[in-house]
Amino acid sequence: xxxxxxxxxxxxxxxxxxxxxxxxxxxxxxxxxxxxxxxxxxxxxxxxxxxxxxxxxxxxxxxxxxxxxxxxxxxxxxxxxxxxxxxxxxxxxxxxxxxxxxxxxxxxxxxxxxxxxxxxxxxxxxxxxxxxxxxxxxxxxxxxxxxxxxxxxxxxxxxxxxxxxxxxxxxxxxxxxxxxxxxxxxxxxxxxxxxxxxxxxxxxxxxxxxxxxxxxxxxxxxxxxxxxxxxxxxxxxxxxxxxxxxxxxxxxxxxxxxxxxxxxxxxxxxxxxxxxxxxxxxxxxxxxxxxxxxxxxxxx
Numbered sequence: 040x041x042x043x044x045x046x047x048x049x050x051x052x053x054x055x056x057x058x059x060x061x062x063x064x065x066x067x068x069x070x071x072x073x074x075x076x077x078x079x080x081x082x083x084x085x086x087x088x089x090x091x092x093x094x095x096x097x098x099x100x101x102x103x104x105x106x107x108x109x110x111x112x113x114x115x116x117x118x119x120x121x122x123x124x125x126x127x128x129x130x131x132x133x134x135x136x137x138x139x140x141x142x143x144x145x146x147x148x149x150x151x152x153x154x155x156x157x158x159x160x161x162x163x164x165x166x167x168x169x170x171x172x173x174x175x176x177x178x179x180x181x182x183x184x185x186x187x188x189x190x191x192x193x194x195x196x197x198x199x200x201x202x203x204x205x206x207x208x209x210x211x212x213x214x215x216x217x218x219x220x221x222x223x224x225x226x227x228x229x230x231x232x233x234x235x236x237x238x239x240x241x242x243x244x245x246x247x248x249x250x251x252x253x254x255x256x257x258x259x260x261x262x263x264x265x266x267x268x269x270x271x272x273x274x275x276x277x278x279x280x281x282x283x284x285x286x287x288x289x290x291x292x293x294x295x296x297x298x299x300x301x302x303x304x305x306x307x308x309x310x311x312x313x314x315x316x317x318x319x320x321x322x323x324x325x326x327x328x329x330x331x332x333x334x335x336x337x338x339x
Contacts, residue, residue: 040322041329042315044078044297046274047197047222049160051078051133051297054318054330055287055311058278058301059084059137059162059201060109066126068308074132076312078297082119082127084139084164087148089115094245099234104253104280105302106232108246111139111167116149120156128157135199139164143186150193161196163187166203166228167250177202180215191220199276201225204263213267223274225299226267227260253302254280261293268294268335282310284317291333 044054052075059081062068092112099106114122127134136158140146146163153161165177165186176182177200187200200216202209204227213224229250234243242248260279268275277295281287282303290298303310318330327333 040319040327041331042318044331046160046199046276046297049079049133049135049197049222053078053311053315054291054297055314056081056135056276056278056297056299057304057311058299059135059164060107061301061304062308064123064127065130065132065134066123069130072309073312074130076315077132079133079135079160080130081135081162081299082123082137083113084111084137084167085113085116085119085149086111086139086141087116087145089113089118096243096245097249099243099249101234101251103255104251105305106234106244106249106251107229108244108249110246116152120152124156124158133159135160135162137162137164137201139167143189146186147189147193150190154194154196159197160199161190161194162199162201162225163190164201164228166201166205175203175205177212178206180211183212184215184219187216187219187221197222199223199225201228203228204259204279205231209263210266210270213271213273217271217273221273223276223296224267224271225276225278227256227263227279230256230259252280254282256280257286257289261289264290264295265293265337281314284314284321287314287318288321288333291330292335292337294335296331296334 042053057080065080093110200221229252232251233248257280264277274296277290278299
């Protein structure tokens, strides 16, 4: 059974990717996970300058999901190049570097510096809900188009554009990304969320609001992916509430080429292995020889 998929020019041994912010830089989980079952890991988002992140508390668990407001805590570009990248390239797994910023120049600086590094793919994070910006890049098609076009001219690496679900017309942003030269899309990031302590009357998070993830957002994410798949011919890395094999299969049927698991990694870091085994069992039962046969296979 073939589990290999292709995202742009990025060939993955399995279609299961570990999402940014939930897997560190890979090194932290050595000895806990079976890397051979992971198609790739996506690093924490890198910004030009080091960031301490948002004030604590920065994560709150609700009954059905998790709200986080980490705020792009990271060692900055120089810290990543000196401390994290040397360890990352030694791991027995492919990696995707998540790139973030507050201006077009921020993104351009990082992409330029990474071009000669041993990296195959970049995830351009245009959708972090936990930083102070009037509008995320991926909430505006012109901003998205101009930024992606600029980055496309700077790199030959696979460009994956991560789009926010907090937009009226996600297809419009997806089309702008493709037209500007994106190789793939990552859908979806977290949804805006708030939780309040009724005793203190204060929000549980230090930054007031954050991004909501886990099982509760799965139906919302599936709908967004299905919308884009029907309208834009581009590979999609689908994520949002995936916790098991059945969840993953739904995302393939909705149109995802690969799937991204996030919050569940915080509890079960080796969940990718369980999902890969489940996919093989499902394919055997359904007499499917290639995982790519599932893509967009929802009957309606």
